[in-house]
Every structure is written in C-alpha cells, then in structure tokens.
Amino acid sequence: MSSHTLGKERPGRRIRELIYAALFGALWGALEITVGSYLHTLLPPGTAPLVGPVMAAIGLTVALIGRHFAPYRGSLLLMGAVAALLKVIGPGTVRWGPLLGILIEAGSAELVLLLARRPRRVTYVIAAALAVASTLGQRFLLALIFAEGLGTAWRGLIYEGGKMVGLTWAAAILGILLAVNLALGALAGELAWEVGRGAERRLARRWEEPAP
C-alpha cells in the first residue's frame, strides 16, 4: 500500500480521514494542555522564547504523522482547530496567544503542503520548519491584535532572547532564535515523515496478513 492511498481504497474514505484528523488533533490538544502547561511552569523564565517552539515542534510532529492517515486538503487545519478547541475547553482560562499560535502553526504547515501538492520528506521538513519559525512572528500578530505596538513586541523578543542566549546584538539574537526554531521544526518534520511511513508500512503488513 503506497504512502497516501491508505484511506482511498476502502469505503467511507471521508469519514475515516475525519476520524483520524480528530484523533491526532485530540492528541495534539492533550499535549498542549499537559506538556505545554508543565513546560510553561517548570522551565525558568529566561527560557520563555524556547517553550513556544518546543511545543510547536511536538504538536506539529503529531499533526504531520496524522496527515499521513488523513491526506486531504485542510486536515492539518482541522487538527489544529480540534487542538485549539480542546485547549479552550481544558483547565485554565482562555488565553489567546496559544490559541492563535496553534491555528497559525497548523495554517502555515497546511499552506506549504498545499503548495507542494505531493507530500515528500522535504515538504514535511519545510512545512514543519516554517510552522515552528512562525512562533517568532506570533507575538507581533498578537501585538497588532491587542494594540500593544510592534516596538514593544520587538523589544520584548530581543530582551528575552538576549537573556537566553547571553548576547546583546539584536541581529545575532534574532538569527540564533530563527536558526533554533528552523532546526527544531526540521527535526519535527523529519521525525513525522519517518514515523508516518513506518506506521503505514506496519499497518499495511498487518491488514494484508490473512486472518487466522
């Protein structure tokens, strides 16, 4: 069974893909609620610019694995929407940052996969890298939405990033943060591709075995 025909050969393809999107979206949401909250609480304040990208990389790994089993346009967005809604329903108050963050990450990865048409390893790596790197831009978007000013968002990013990497030069701080985000995303994309393919192969073997 080839990589992206898993659902197409069986009846009820659409409902199967919807179920897979819901399942992997639920896992993403559960990870955001549990691991995300722990990371935000346990890690020292100086590492704040790293928590978002780490959570984005974990979430996107799950979502991109799910994309192997729900290979239709918009499935990543659906997973992101389910994860975001679970985050709203979950414990704690509604916080717009993580909510918008999840949707932006899912949207960026979806856009890359949409443009690439045929999913490949390199597409997954680029999609995840760009989606994780979008976490850097999220604070500017939030600053625009809540009218806090782009300058404040920029100063906050450079201040927190500078504290983390121990530098004061803005361009170097931004470069390091961007490189870390892209590397984390690329790793997530590579892992998602490997795991998705491996799980597909194993499932294909299991389904093709004759019943005892």
Next chain:
Amino acid sequence: MKWPLLSLGLLLLSLTVVPWLAGLPLLAALAVIVGVGLATPQRAAVRRSWRGLLRLPLLLPLVLLPLLGGLFLGTPGDRPAGAPLSPAGLLTGTWLALRLLALFLAGAVLTAHVSPYTVARALERLGLHGLGFALGLALNALPGALRAVSESWQALRLRGGLRHSWWRGLRLFLINATVRVVCQGEETLLAAQLRGHGLPERTRPGRGRA
C-alpha cells in the same frame, strides 16, 4: 435559562480579555454571576462546584494577591508613614483577586450547564459539520488514545527507555503509539459506520419507513 447563561458566557469572555476590569463593573459582574448561579435549575451542581473551589491552591492566590499588591504595587509616596502596605497597591491586588474569583465562579456555573458535547452540537448547528463531529469524537476517543500512547511509553521504558540510541527509540515508540491510535481509529470508524455516518442520508439505518 438560555439568555442568562449566554450573558454569563459573554461576561466570562470580557473578564478574560479585559484584564484591567475593576471597580463597580467588576462588582456588578460578580453579583450577576452569583445571581445566575443561585437561580439556575442546576443550582445544586453549581453549589457543589463552588464548594469544590474552597481548596488551598485556589484560595491562596485570592488571599495573597491583595497582600502582594499592597507590598509591591503603588508608589512609595502613597504609603502612610510607617505603613508597610500601599493602599493603592492593596486596592489593585483586591481587584485582581476579585477578578480571579469572578472567573472561577462563572466558569463553575457554565461548566455545570454546558457540556463539551453541547459545544460540539453548537458548532454543527453553525454549519461547521466536520469540526463539531471531530470535536465530539476527539472528546470520546481521547482517553483511549492517551492510554495507547502511555502503554507504548511504558513498554519502551521497560526495555531501557531512550538511553541507548534515543532517536531510534523515539521513532519506535512513536510508530508503536501511532499504530495503536490508528487501530483505535479503525474501531471508531466501524462504530461510526454502524450508526450510518458516511453513508448517503437516505440509506442511513432508521431513516426508512417503519
């Protein structure tokens, strides 16, 4: 009971997005929340969940916020001679604590009335068919999926965890967990198809003439 709950939802939303809400509007919001909570048909459940809020981790911030506000907020000039607390800071901390209390109380009233499945149904009614179905399904399937992931993790830990060749170990763990989640998805699919999901409307069971 639809409109009071809807107004409570709007109130909760405004309490969440307007962090500087203080003074009379905040007191009025608190009065509305308590009023709706006591007048609702599910008042017993609301009272139970309000009593559940009487726990140290929730009460501590309510007591500490005014004190911390008095100690650290406000300017040194507004403190009366010899007083360790600033009255302005104390007031700011009190408003913060009351806002937190209002959020807790309103959240408890809403969760006593609105189940996640109601949210899913509302999304379906708004025309977001896939999303409503997916959310309902996610809530149903999540415990099973988490169990599958946790069992895969335990199996990996028993074999030494990620100490030897962490990349390979992580890959195998994720493949195992994914296969189990997909198998669970197949079971869900069978159940959904038995209920007629994914079939044309007129061929669904229970839709024909008796």
